Amino acid sequence: MDTDDDFMSAVSSEYDRQDSDNDDMSGVEDFDFDDEPDTFIDSQKEIGHRRKPAYDISFRVFQPADIQRQQQDLIHEVNLILTISKEEAAILLRHFRWNKERLIEDYMDEPSAVLGAAGLASNSASSPKMEIIPGFVCDICCEDEPGLESFALKCGHRYCVDCYRHYLSQKIREEGEAARIQCPSEGCNLIIDARSLDLLVTAELTERYHNLLQRTYVQDKETLKWCPAPDCQNAIECGVKRKDLDKVVPTVACLCGHRFCFGCALNDHQPAPCELVKQWLKKCADDSETANWISANTKECPKCGSTIEKNGGCNHMTCRKCKHEFCWMCMGLWTEHGTSWYNCNRFQEKSGTDARDAQAKSRVSLERYLHYYNRYANHEQSARLDKDIYNKTEKKMVQLQKESGMSWIEVQYLNSASQALQTCRQTLMWTYAFAFYLARNNLTAIFEDNQKDLEMAVEALSGMFEKSVTELADPQLKVVIMDKTTYCNKRRVILLEDTAQNLAEGMESLGEVASPSACG
Amino acid sequence: MSSQKRIAKELVECTASPPTGITVSLPNDSDVHKWHVVLDGPEGTAYAGGRFGLVVSLPIEYPFKAPAVTFATRIYHPNVTNDSLGSICLGLLKSENWKPSTRLLSVLEAVRNLLAEPQPDDPLEARIADEYRRDRREFDKNARSYVARYAKGPVKFDAPRGEPAAGEREGNGGDGGGASGGRA
Structure with missing residues (x-):
């Protein structure tokens, strides 16, 4: 595995400065942390001794197991350093878009603020479990029958297990949500952790939940992208940033054999840059080209403006719509052609020349x-x-x-x-x-x-x-x-x-x- | 169905001790999923004195899915579409924000709050929002003229709401209603 040092090159930071005025990223970068690993772009000039082709860029392919392991490694590390549970570490990491350094730094400064912002309780109540509490009324379904099983996160907002399940499956199955499912209580932003979820829902839903979580890991990181090939589950890591896409065409090749552009996920389109593609x-x-064809192959009736395609025959045109009779060549009135019918001799007239020029x-x-x-x-x-x-x-x-x-x-x-x-x-x-x-x-x-x-x-x-x-x-x-x-x-x-x-x-x-x- | 009990309870809450300015009724006693609500324009606002009809539709999946709330009475407001649909932009009702524990009462109160405090930064009607920010007097005048025209007398829920008469069509061209007179 490479280290971050490899990604940091003097060249790439120079690129960054040059392009700071590029603004088409604004929507994407609203959660940007500046100290992410920088671009891989090896400029062919600066790094002369290990020169590689300018069109070739560095990338790595990760298989599902790699992606899983990377997440687990990070979670494990944070879990050890901050002495918080793995579920909490995962939620924090997701909140910080897997920027471990930033997370640790912020957490050391203000642990409770960080926990609150990420949707975690700062108290250390025992981990949530299902309970039967006498006299309990579920605030969602209003059921109050005795023996009703209930569940609450650390915030203590308690609902019956049925409602909790319904809520979770609605979020996971219909809304495709995973990393940011909050407590069902109004105004409570506590995030449901993986262990609580596993307690509540069916195995099938748990699997989908974990798949969605896995997906957010790749989506959260700007340097990662899924391979777009059908049925391929690999992700590609590449350091080329969006703002550099006018300068490089980052073609990557997945292990599955699919070659695609990291910038726009379309099939390899070297040498043309993404925007051009x-x-x-x-x-x-x-349809613009259809219109172009029309203007190149048709004329408009001088009287009513209907589009007319000459389908052969003589120059004597009669508009089907308004019955206007005109000459295809000079566009003038047919009656003015006098005896020179079927042989337009008024070709030199100005109106005719203009029409021809425009057409040409x-x-x-x-x-x-x-x-x-x-x-x-x-x-x-x-x-x-x-x-x-x-x-x-x-x-x-x-x-x-x-x-x-x-x-x-x-x-x-x-x-x-x-x-x-x-x-x-x-x-x-x-x-x-x-x-x-x-x-x-x-x-x-x-x-x-x-x-x-x-x-x-x-x-x-x-x-x-x-x-x-x-x-x-x-x-x-x-x-x-x-x-x-x-x-x-x-x-x-x-x-x-x-x-x-x-x-x-x-x-x-x-x-x-x-x-x-x-x-x- | 589990939602019946909850809806019944909420209905009792809303009808037994109705909150200020909010009256709830069922247009059809056998269907608890459709509510008709009459909202009194909050005092001290341009909507004071007006009575606004709201249609609340509870989806089958309620309370796991948010209710749909629309204005049946036309209203001149930055966060309500100025058409016969009367759609409302309310963050609380968006699927990503909706919580099953949220009560209809707080939804209705949120709508009433929206009348007291329009949110021009999150508009459905950009022009009205702009006017609200720049020229509050003009906005108030237009809002009042809408109240006078549409929100007086008995509240109608189902009848197609009268489109403004020809020449009065508000929007870019008009000045927001016949009663508003000339611009200052």
């Missing part, structure tokens, strides 16, 4: 968008197809072993080729979204060269990969595929390295991200 996806999903402009931006979108979508689709092939790869490898007499190890090159294809396509896909927003400058040319090199290599490898087993059995082809695989991976690294560095240095100007309408 968000805009791009919105743009692609938005719209076409250019539409075509620019479509250029990038088609390539983006193509790689997305190809990546899916490559994945299909990957699923067939194993079969192919078995077949290949039989036909060529190669060993299992010897056919592994197909597997790595398939992996390379998928990651490279994923990257290529996002380079097109990235390029769409990229302002034109000297760096664009380098970027596009990198993109072209990677794309050519990927397409070549993709072609070889689809060859039949008999062809693959040729040992020479194997060498070529292996070389191409290495080359693809290398080209990808070069591209990512280049963009990540420019991004970190703020040299890549993403002018249009701020004003997406400019390119719409």
Whole structure:
């Protein structure tokens, strides 16, 4: 396990200062403690001796048992240092968002204030248990039958066990609450502890309660995130902060094999930064492009304004709605065309030129968008197809072993080729979204060269990969595929390295991200 | 059902020794889950002299789930929607704050307190809240004109509450009611 010292680098604190004006965190940081472990970002310049690629970031994967153990370790530690029960230590830690140092410091200063704020009783009454008290009336259901079992936390607000159970299951099952379930009494902020809960509710509910608690541990810590893959229960720890997301694209890989962005939890989208990805996806999903198509392919009736698509035929248009007759070319009245029917000779008139100009402009931006979108979508689709092939790869490898007499190890090159294809396509896909927003400058040319090199290599490898087993059995082809695989991976690294560095240095100007309408 | 006993007890509490300015009745004797409450506008406020109808609906899960309380009488107030729904913003009734031990009596008292002390920092009607903060005289005048128009005479609970006549529609354009006259 690393120590916090590793996270503290001079570089990251410098980042912090530079970006203190960044305010899009305000909602998230309302409980922020400044002395949390700092970012992992190793700047490639400062730490020359253990240089790592700029696009690569440090992260660790935790399995459910690790997460559980971390919590237990912290609880145990606080339990020993502050000599309070483990249940209380857990509640305090949750209140302090697992910032142990801060908790201990504050507790040493003012123990009762800390306990009160966290929802704990400062008296040391014996631990709560179920009791039958003569003459007891439950304040919730108003039952008073003799022998009614009742329960109270240390605050002494006593209710019948049935009501307590009902209350807890309502909170846990319907509201998904766990860490902050208070005593049912009005105005009492005492938090129910895990042991009391275990006493009261069924095993099934207890399990859900503990699951929810576990979830809050990951949610409370800014450096932890769940792996978004379906059925994966791992969490990833990564020190990249939200405010740095315009400079780094923190792609992490879970043990389950899922590669995703720590910043936005979407699938790996290097080299494009999160904000750009968000805009791009919105743009692609938005109706704005439909509108763009309409403006590029249709005209409006000069009289009533209805949108008209010319569906072939001559220039003599008759609006279905208002029966206005006009010329598609010049938009002028059809009757004024006189004898030159079906041959518009009024093309030079001003109104016509204006309409054409407006249309041409719209076409250019539409075509620019479509250029990038088609390539983006193509790689997305190809990546899916490559994945299909990957699923067939194993079969192919078995077949290949039989036909060529190669060993299992010897056919592994197909597997790595398939992996390379998928990651490279994923990257290529996002380079097109990235390029769409990229302002034109000297760096664009380098970027596009990198993109072209990677794309050519990927397409070549993709072609070889689809060859039949008999062809693959040729040992020479194997060498070529292996070389191409290495080359693809290398080209990808070069591209990512280049963009990540420019991004970190703020040299890549993403002018249009701020004003997406400019390119719409 | 366990909640019946509790509701019955609360009903007795509210009707046997009713708190000042609060009158509780059941519109339908066989349904204890729906209460009609008449709230007298607290003295010394712009709502004094008005009688406001409140509809209290107790969910099946009451008291584990909070009751729903709405104004049946239109009221000019920062924390009550200025429409035919009359929704109230009351922290006590939010699911994360609701406690099963909370009595309806304290809910009703909280509503009455809201009339005495509007909470403009937590508004449902931002414009009215703004007016309350900046121009209390104008606010009081508007609130009083609403009382004169809607909160006098017998309280109606179910009849659709009269929308303001055309041209009197309050909101950004209007000055908050026909009776308010010209702005100072």
